[in-house]
Amino acid sequence: MPRFVLEYLEGGAGEEATLAREREAFAEWRVMPRTLVDESQRDVSVEILGRKAPLPLAVAPTGLNGVFVRPADTALAQGAALAGVPFIQSTMSNDLMEGVAGVPELRHWWQLYVFGGEEIWQELVDRADKAGCEALVLTTNSQIFGQREWDSRTRDASDRPSLSTIFDAALHPRWLATTLGRGMPAFVNVIDFIPKAHRGFFDSAFWIREQMRRDLDWSDVAKIRQRWKKPLFIKGILNLEDVARAIDSGVDGVILGSHGGRQADWAVSPLDILPRAREMVGDRIALYVTGGIRRGSDILKARALGADAVLAGRAILYGLCAFGADGVAKAIELLKTEMMNEIGQYGVPTLDRLSRDILIRKDELPL
Numbered sequence: 001m002p003r004f005v006l007e008y009l010e011g012g013a014g015e016e017a018t019l020a021r022e023r024e025a026f027a028e029w030r031v032m033p034r035t036l037v038d039e040s041q042r043d044v045s046v047e048i049l050g051r052k053a054p055l056p057l058a059v060a061p062t063g064l065n066g067v068f069v070r071p072a073d074t075a076l077a078q079g080a081a082l083a084g085v086p087f088i089q090s091t092m093s094n095d096l097m098e099g100v101a102g103v104p105e106l107r108h109w110w111q112l113y114v115f116g117g118e119e120i121w122q123e124l125v126d127r128a129d130k131a132g133c134e135a136l137v138l139t140t141n142s143q144i145f146g147q148r149e150w151d152s153r154t155r156d157a158s159d160r161p162s163l164s165t166i167f168d169a170a171l172h173p174r175w176l177a178t179t180l181g182r183g184m185p186a187f188v189n190v191i192d193f194i195p196k197a198h199r200g201f202f203d204s205a206f207w208i209r210e211q212m213r214r215d216l217d218w219s220d221v222a223k224i225r226q227r228w229k230k231p232l233f234i235k236g237i238l239n240l241e242d243v244a245r246a247i248d249s250g251v252d253g254v255i256l257g258s259h260g261g262r263q264a265d266w267a268v269s270p271l272d273i274l275p276r277a278r279e280m281v282g283d284r285i286a287l288y289v290t291g292g293i294r295r296g297s298d299i300l301k302a303r304a305l306g307a308d309a310v311l312a313g314r315a316i317l318y319g320l321c322a323f324g325a326d327g328v329a330k331a332i333e334l335l336k337t338e339m340m341n342e343i344g345q346y347g348v349p350t351l352d353r354l355s356r357d358i359l360i361r362k363d364e365l366p367l
């Protein structure tokens with residue numbers, strides 16, 4: 001795929017310090033494997049919202065997937081359904097919510113961005129309910145778009161694709177044929193809210209960015225909580241004060257994360273605050289993390305440090321880009337296979353026996 005598409009998938013904001021920290025934080029934890037433990041019955045399955053899942057994972061919401069393959073959101077949903085894990089569809093997705101909802105066996109969650117007038121989020125929430133979505137994920141860390149320098153580099157002064165971007169695209173005929181050859185992707189779930197004059201691809205993206213509710217606060221969470229009766233998560237928390245606030249706000253879960261390093265620069269990693277967040281949350285609400293998950297061992301570390309489940313973004317998108325729905329299912333299967341192997345290596349055959357005791361921070365070494 002062209003460089004600007006890969007940059008969109010992989011890039012972070014600003015210095016990309018937050019992005020780098022997400023991987024560093026995983027690397028700071030080492031395992032002290034146990035031995036002479038009966039490992040004949042290994043199991044990494046869990047319950048997610050009261051239903052069995054083969055591993056503690058949901059497919060993270062990602063917008064603009066239509067630049068990778070077509071149809072992308074449907075393929076993500078199909079892959080997630082095949083693997084038996086929830087798929088969280090983004091407000092900025094390119095396939096219609098109601099169409100995706102028709103994917104057999106899908107556990108469909110909806111990710112909500114709040115922009116424009118109240119009627120927009122209200123309608124989206126009502127549609128998600130009607131489409132049978134199982135949970136709502138309110139993303140709260142993106143009201144101001146992150147400073148993604150690679151993004152502006154690909155456009156000229158009038159915000160159109162630069163000559164080098166167009167040239168780059170032309171050098172990738174297979175990608176062109178399977179994506180832009182079918183027209184520019186559209187934000188089909190929200191396009192009707194956008195004034196007719198701004199419905200072009202770039203214009204609509206910038207319009208929504210401009211309309212993101214800068215004054216979004218806890219009173220909006222209360223309003224959304226009142227309208228949406230099923231499980232509600234807040235996504236994008238990285239401060240323990242906000243964790244405390246969330247516990248009292250009536251939501252069912254908190255997803256610690258930095259939007260994959262694409263928003264605030266120099267932020268902590270979700271893993272850095274996870275043990276304290278778990279202490280605060282106890283078993284009152286669910287606690288998930290998102291950011292930097294690349295391997296089954298990362299999921300095990302997150303679980304050992306207190307996460308109920310993780311959301312993976314890029315790791316799954318790589319599968320999508322390579323082989324569509326089958327690639328998505330394969331990426332999830334790989335994560336599960338790695339987890340199954342590693343828990344054997346660690347001498348911890350089931351997830352309920354996994355705890356922080358198995359881990360040590362590198363700066364605590366030597367013992």
Ligand SMILES: Cc1cc2nc3c(=O)[nH]c(=O)nc-3n(C[C@H](O)[C@H](O)[C@H](O)COP(=O)(O)O)c2cc1C
Pocket residue numbers: 008009010060061062063064090091092111139235257258259260261262290291292293311312313314315
């Ligand atoms: C290409 C891309 C698009 C994203 N779009 C959204 C989005 O529309 N809504 C949202 O809540 N998070 C979005 N995110 C953040 C992801 O949900 C997730 O938190 C992040 O990718 C986690 O990091 P990982 O990619 O290292 O797993 C996006 C991330 C990427 C990489």
